[in-house]
Amino acid sequence: MSAKTDSANAVMIDATHGALLTDLYQLTMLQAYWRHGMEQTAVFEFFVRKLPAQRGFLVAAGLEQTLQYLEGLHFTSGDLAWLANTGKFESSFLDYLGELRFRGSVHAMAEGTPFFADEPIVRVTAPLPQAQLVESRVINLLHFQSLIASKAARCVLMAPDKPLVEFGLRRAHGAEAGLLAARASYLAGFVGTATVAAGAMFDIPTYGTMAHSFIQAHDDETSAFRDFAVTNPGSVVLLIDTYDTEAAAAKVAALAPSLREEGIMVKGVRIDSGDLGQHARRVRSILDAAGLQDVTIFASGNIDEYLLNQHAEQQIPIDSYGIGTHLDTSADASYLDCAYKLQEYAGTARRKRSEGKATWPGRKQVYRRENAVGIMINDVVALEDDVREGSPLLREVMRDGRRLEPPMPLSEIRDYTLEQLGTLPPSQRRLRPDAPYPVTIAESVKRLATKAVSTMPR
Amino acid sequence: MSAKTDSANAVMIDATHGALLTDLYQLTMLQAYWRHGMEQTAVFEFFVRKLPAQRGFLVAAGLEQTLQYLEGLHFTSGDLAWLANTGKFESSFLDYLGELRFRGSVHAMAEGTPFFADEPIVRVTAPLPQAQLVESRVINLLHFQSLIASKAARCVLMAPDKPLVEFGLRRAHGAEAGLLAARASYLAGFVGTATVAAGAMFDIPTYGTMAHSFIQAHDDETSAFRDFAVTNPGSVVLLIDTYDTEAAAAKVAALAPSLREEGIMVKGVRIDSGDLGQHARRVRSILDAAGLQDVTIFASGNIDEYLLNQHAEQQIPIDSYGIGTHLDTSADASYLDCAYKLQEYAGTARRKRSEGKATWPGRKQVYRRENAVGIMINDVVALEDDVREGSPLLREVMRDGRRLEPPMPLSEIRDYTLEQLGTLPPSQRRLRPDAPYPVTIAESVKRLATKAVSTMPR
Structure with missing residues (x-):
């Protein structure tokens, strides 16, 4: 050594x-x-x-x-x-x-x-x-x-019908913590992880969408959505909270038909800031009004079992969650x-x-x-x-x-x-x-x- | 991979x-x-x-x-x-x-x-x-x-004249967290770490005493102290809280003169449970009464900057501290x-x-x-x-x-x-x-x- x-x-x-x-x-x-x-x-x-x-x-x-x-x-x-x-x-x-x-x-x-x-x-x-x-x-x-x-199991119990994905590598305490947190949370009922190495090492399904930087690097939001969709047609989950969440949801609604003509289905949208429950209700309405009932809403950002419980009680229309910091550091x-x-x-x-x-x-x-x-x-x-x-x-x-x-x-x-x-x-x-x-x-x-x-x- | x-x-x-x-x-x-x-x-x-x-x-x-x-x-x-x-x-x-x-x-x-x-x-x-x-x-x-x-620096500021040692590998979030916590706390003014690999990797001074199991595995406490001292004559810090802290301090006082005759100096004692401040005062008296003013008191167990501050205000006679869980997980x-x-x-x-x-x-x-x-x-x-x-x-x-x-x-x-x-x-x-x-x-x-x-x- x-x-x-x-x-x-x-x-x-x-x-x-x-x-x-x-x-x-x-x-x-x-x-x-x-x-x-x-x-x-x-x-x-x-x-x-x-x-x-x-x-x-x-x-x-x-x-x-x-x-x-x-x-x-x-x-x-x-x-x-x-x-x-x-x-x-x-x-x-x-x-x-x-x-x-x-x-x-x-x-x-x-x-x-x-x-x-x-x-x-x-x-x-x-x-x-x-x-x-x-x-x-x-x-x-x-x-x-x-x-x-133990923390992950609590999340699973509070959201038994919602797929939960481990999202915490960046705030985990070092590399091994990120990898083992992915394992421990999958073991406890999560559906997968964002961490590629954990997928490779433990044979855990990996999930991912896009970062705000991807949207910001493009000159307009719709181009960013389109670029991503045509390049990754199998996993089109679009991040909509970079500038104005509801406006972006409307852009997704407008874009989806033309993507569909190219054989690309928008799977979901992701919201990562603000009052997730309120945004999810409004976004759900926008998507539904456009006939996009199949497009799911994925939420991330400061999620833990307490918020999951609140969302369940309020019947918030969020379909799945990415849980990072609070899970990987067992913050409470x-x-x-x-x-x-x-x-x-x-x-x-x-x-x-x-x-x-x-x-x-x-x-x-x-x-x-x-x-x-x-x-x-x-x-x-x-x-x-x-x-x-x-x-x-x-x-x-x-x-x-x-x-x-x-x-x-x-x-x-x-x-x-x-x-x-x-x-x-x-x-x-x-x-x-x-x-x-x-x-x-x-x-x-x-x-x-x-x-x-x-x-x-x- | x-x-x-x-x-x-x-x-x-x-x-x-x-x-x-x-x-x-x-x-x-x-x-x-x-x-x-x-x-x-x-x-x-x-x-x-x-x-x-x-x-x-x-x-x-x-x-x-x-x-x-x-x-x-x-x-x-x-x-x-x-x-x-x-x-x-x-x-x-x-x-x-x-x-x-x-x-x-x-x-x-x-x-x-x-x-x-x-x-x-x-x-x-x-x-x-x-x-x-x-x-x-x-x-x-x-x-x-x-x-x-940042957490380590707060500890250092609350105990500027007391050597602090990083002790947290076991409760750190994985191996890398233990190693990097040793580095980060040394960087912030700690004097060293208990983690051997961190010493080897980052050239950080390593410190260690003995565990309760060492005392328990022996048929009597004094034999445990003596065995340790003759085997590790350069680092005789004896753990005294396995059964009865003050009684063990008295055993150290009784043992020290014979060890001294063999050329072995008791450097310190460690307390790891109970009200550390109260025990430290009583142990200090016992050691001083035996002429062992040079034997230092080292404390560990649930230490953080809040307790260090309290000890400083109360002028608790603890000379140095081992800080683990609260530091390595930045628990607050x-x-x-x-x-x-x-x-x-x-x-x-x-x-x-x-x-x-x-x-x-x-x-x-x-x-x-x-x-x-x-x-x-x-x-x-x-x-x-x-x-x-x-x-x-x-x-x-x-x-x-x-x-x-x-x-x-x-x-x-x-x-x-x-x-x-x-x-x-x-x-x-x-x-x-x-x-x-x-x-x-x-x-x-x-x-x-x-x-x-x-x-x-x-």
Whole structure:
């Protein structure tokens, strides 16, 4: 890994390639584990401590990238040379790092499963140094996609019959955020993304219209519409808010018949500013009066689930939406209070007791009960070996560092997610839930916590 | 670019490598520009429309990565093959894309310069297709680093004498966000980062202590402290809040003399939970009573500029801070209302008039006046050719697609930023500014806007 490269792209590549995408303390702790032979089996769980006030449920996502990361984890010779240069590490420890691979097992909830506070969604069981080293990137991957999938699912629930497209690359926090936001929102029920690379990488349908600059660069708006339509006859969605939205809608109405004679159909118009609902009503009238009932209205610009809900209540005639900034940054709750915590080491349950951050020890499983028509009733967080009613949500997906099954196609994960969203109780489906979903900590877990406290290190 | 690869790292690499890291509409617009020979010179500017309510100033950042991106921009044969497969593009257009490079010029504010609403911080002048294509990634890069540098600068202003370390990889929005947040916060005056890859890539000092899991994995806390200290004698900062903060501080006090006899000095302790201020006072007393006045207190966990300000007012004895989630996600304002807009094409000023999103046309310059002691007085946004008082902030940094100067070392940018923060007026330096900084739009720009409206396309 070199500090200077010839393109920004290359810089980012070097960074995400190596095992150095971690916090320094993982490496200094590993050096101590290595020195003192602490390589027994550790169990870490990833969970959320508390849902953001604006969320009634979360959606698990990011497992696929986590497994890919664990499979590929290794230090390159360049990584080791850089570490040697810091002077913080012994050379025989660096030799040890050079051999290190992830050989543990992973239990996880399927991507797309709704989850709640205190429920582990991923459990890593591995020799302590391996399970420790991966903490930073495992959290980084699970946190972000779960954050975005949760926000996206709320949008989908507020506009169940309207196609939603992810539009946020420009305001996403870097390239990877843009790409993974496209994945997480498609997973949660969006129909596609504007980001070409996300389409190429994850096989997500891509959508796009035109920018204001396209209109501005032309000497008149109608010429801009015509130029675009004849060049891209399969995807004619015309942006009409550059100067005067209703005037532009009238231009579209005037242009459409001549395009139709050339065999080009105007599919839709896009509005990106002003009071979207008011403009949509007026534009709908203009288009309908011209016999263009089939031309759809696509809206973008500051959309989130709150506005979608308002539009649904007001029956605004917008057919589909592009959602960017608020989705890709999860603007009303830009992070989850999540953690990846040691729950067992060398066969003994471990419990952190820090104020406000105490953990439930042991290897845990989440059991979910549903009613006769498949709606979720309650969850119990129990120990793995407990026998409980309900469906266990965590399954073993990796053993000895190898996946037990090939990756599931993203479109199938999406189908599963939509089905799962259908099992949420009415309160959780609302924009502002009336009450939290009932999650119980099993007595077995509480007993283990008490025991872990009483046998706790002095 | 293949959809399936064998590691998460590789997936990210493919994504950030290509010119496909863009919105689909850039490519459909380019096809129309190409078809209709619209390749005259376009001028786009990147600016922020309105500061978030919680910000009195912003700090320009991300220029270096933007220039690297522009220098390296090209479509690979894999990119072109994928585009061909979509069926949306003509093959001779794809041949044209294969040859496309960025050959334009860039004017920009130096990284680290404070800026305000309506002020362009980057201006791109290039043949229309080139200037258009780069929109998505240019915004993505400038937006995120400016967002984080601005948040980091606020932290630095609230704790001018306390070393601050960036700690946020795990909750950053993906890998690139973690890496670029480390860069942006170091640039704004932080002393370093916990992220190893950011240290390697950008030559930023790295810092780290230990995690709770390290303590938990040991059978007693003192053994954990000792194991760590003897293995990492140069960086002994001990985490004391896993079970009982004050009890652990007493253990550190008891252990320090024997470590000292072995030549190992305890540098500091870290507190990560509870009321940090209260714990810090008690821990300070315990350490002082044991003669450990030199052992510093490092705090982390939910830190932001508001808490730093409170600690400063209460004279809390914390020596340095690790700041993660709130910094890396800019949690109180997770995005900037920014844009990259066409201001001139083919020698004519262009103006978007969309409601709430109208632009100031033409090639602009920002002139800044300072008083006799170097404090900023006001800015004027004028046309490039205007002669105005004050220092022009935009300089040409790239011409014909080539940089005019080699990249400035990050540590020098950091020095410049700290100097610039020193020129902010008192109101802007506050947590909640009393009044916005005065920025005037020059009459010449207003006249051009009127003219652009009257000659506007019908």
